[in-house]
Amino acid sequence: MDSITEALIHTPLWVYILFIYLIIKGISASKPQVTPLKVLFYMPIIFLVLSIETLVTLPNLNLTNVINWFLGLIIGGVLGWLQISRAKIKVDKKKKLVHSGGSWTVLIIILIIFVTKYYFNYTLALNPEVINNTLFIFSMLTVSGICSGAFIGRLAKYLHYFKTGPFI
Numbered sequence: 001m002d003s004i005t006e007a008l009i010h011t012p013l014w015v016y017i018l019f020i021y022l023i024i025k026g027i028s029a030s031k032p033q034v035t036p037l038k039v040l041f042y043m044p045i046i047f048l049v050l051s052i053e054t055l056v057t058l059p060n061l062n063l064t065n066v067i068n069w070f071l072g073l074i075i076g077g078v079l080g081w082l083q084i085s086r087a088k089i090k091v092d093k094k095k096k097l098v099h100s101g102g103s104w105t106v107l108i109i110i111l112i113i114f115v116t117k118y119y120f121n122y123t124l125a126l127n128p129e130v131i132n133n134t135l136f137i138f139s140m141l142t143v144s145g146i147c148s149g150a151f152i153g154r155l156a157k158y159l160h161y162f163k164t165g166p167f168i
Contacts, residue, residue, distance in 0.1 A: 009121050019114060027109025031078060037096040040158050043106070044151040051148035054117070055141060065141055072145020073152070080153025091161045092168045098158055113147040116140075119148060148162060 025043070055061065055069050089100040120140045123130055130136050 017150040022110045026110045029106035030104045031102045035098045040155055044155045047148045047151050054144045069141040072142040073149040076146035076149020077153035080150035081157045084085050084154045084157035089168050091148050116143045121123040
């Protein structure tokens with residue numbers, strides 16, 4: 001219990017602010033909403049940057065790690081695409097708006113990303129040698145790729161709807 005308390009005490013304030021912001025965004029995504037097309041790019045960009053940062057800051061970056069991360073990205077992209085395919089979405093092509101019924105999926109993905117990124121960074125802070133553990137790196141990059149890919153896949157499906165409908 002002391003290590004959890006220590007971790008929370010030493011967590012920078014900006015991490016808590018980011019966490020609160022992301023929770024608010026996740027909760028708001030659970031309700032029916034109308035979203036401008038440009039806003040749909042925010043989350044995929046944020047989480048892709050975080051995911052790339054995870055990849056490129058590895059001290060032992062190699063082709064295997066890049067392939068592992070990229071495969072996670074593809075798997076996540078497919079899952080994100082399929083998730084939006086099942087949602088009730090309509091687009092207003094002229095006004096560039098997306099009408100959605102809302103979903104808790106965004107909050108779930110945000111929580112998975114945040115908790116796993118926090119866990120991996122916490123583990124690295126406690127034991128820097130774990131960066132040499134192949135299973136640890138594989139897990140970290142796979143989770144990072146899948147979660148980021150999910151947002152990219154969701155965005156890709158939204159953009160597909162702007163070409164094919166259903167239109168308002």
